[in-house]
Amino acid sequence: GQFIQFMDSDDLLLPQKIEREVSAYQTLPAPDLVYSSWLVDSNGVRRLMPGPDLEADCSVSSVVLNYLCTFAPLYRRRTLEQIGGWNSRLLCSQDRDICTRTVSVISAARRITSPGGIYRLHHSASSISSSRTSKHIVSAWETNNMMTRHVLTDHSQLRQKALQALAHRKLKNAAEAVACRDKTLALRILFSDRRIWTSGLTHLKSALRILVNCFASPFSRT
Numbered sequence: 001g002q003f004i005q006f007m008d009s010d011d012l013l014l015p016q017k018i019e020r021e022v023s024a025y026q027t028l029p030a031p032d033l034v035y036s037s038w039l040v041d042s043n044g045v046r047r048l049m050p051g052p053d054l055e056a057d058c059s060v061s062s063v064v065l066n067y068l069c070t071f072a073p074l075y076r077r078r079t080l081e082q083i084g085g086w087n088s089r090l091l092c093s094q095d096r097d098i099c100t101r102t103v104s105v106i107s108a109a110r111r112i113t114s115p116g117g118i119y120r121l122h123h124s125a126s127s128i129s130s131s132r133t134s135k136h137i138v139s140a141w142e143t144n145n146m147m148t149r150h151v152l153t154d155h156s157q158l159r160q161k162a163l164q165a166l167a168h169r170k171l172k173n174a175a176e177a178v179a180c181r182d183k184t185l186a187l188r189i190l191f192s193d194r195r196i197w198t199s200g201l202t203h204l205k206s207a208l209r210i211l212v213n214c215f216a217s218p219f220s221r222t
Contacts, residue, residue, distance in 0.1 A: 002076065002077055003018075003022065003075065003077065005018055005071065006071060006073075006075070007070070010120050011071055011118060011119050012120070013071060014115060014116055014117055017074075017112075017116035017117060018074060020112050021034040021035070021036065021112060022074070024110045025076075027110075031108045031109050031110040032076065032106035032107060033073055033079065033102060033109040034109070035051060035068060035073035035116075036051075036111070036112040036114065036116025037049060037050045037051055037072070037114070038069055038072050038115050038116055039118045039119065040118075040119045040121055041118050050111075050113070051066055051067070051068050051072055052067075053111065057157070058109050059159075060150040060151050061158035061162035062156065063096075063103050064147055064158075064165055064166060065161060065162055065165055069095065070095040072116060072117070073099070079102060080102075082105055090139040090143065091136050092136050093140045093143035096147070097143050100143075100146065100150055101150075104150045132180060137176050137182075137185065138185070144166050144169045145170075145193075147162075148166050151166065163195055164200070166195075167195035167203060170189055170192065170196055171196055171210065173189050174186045174189040174190050174196075174210050175210055177189060178214060183214045186210060187211075187214055190207060190210060190211060190214075
C-alpha cells in the first residue's frame, strides 16, 4: 500500500484515525508526514498528548523535545523505504529512532489535533521500556547519539534546547549503567559528549555524582 500504520500490540487506534490522515495527505500542498495527537492511559486516567508541532518547526530538534509515539504517524511507504525502515539492532528506543530518521528527510508535516489512539502505560518491570540491562542502555544511548548527530545539522531555533535535553538523557543512561554495575559503560557515556558537562550547573553536579559512584566500588566487566 501507499501508506503504512504501525501499531504496538497493547495500544488502541481510535475510529477515523487513518481516514483523517489519508485525507490530510490528499490536500495541497501535500505533506510528507501526517500524524495525530494521542491519549495516554495510566490506570484508567487519560491525558491528551499533542506531540511535537512539526507544522511550525519540522525538525529533529522538535522531535527530541516532544515525543512522537509509535502509532501517531501514518507513514508514506516511500519515506520508510528512503530511511531503510526499522533499526533491528536496537533492543529499545526503536520508536524514537525511526521518528528521528523520518523527520530528518522530510520538509513538511501535518498534525491532526483529534487523538488518533490510546497509548496504554504499563508500570511493569517486565516491559521493554522498563528493561535496564547493559544492552538496553547501550541501545538507548546509541539512539541518543544518533539524535544528537541529526540535531547538530538542524537550523531550528530549538537546537540548543534539544542538545541540552539529549545531554540530560545521556546522563540518565550513565546513571542506569552505574545501577547495573557496569561502571565501564557509565564512563564511556559520561565522556562521549562534552555537553554532559557543559549544559548547566545541574548537569555538572549530576555528572560529578555519577563519576564518584563509578569509583566507589570495583569495576564490572562490560
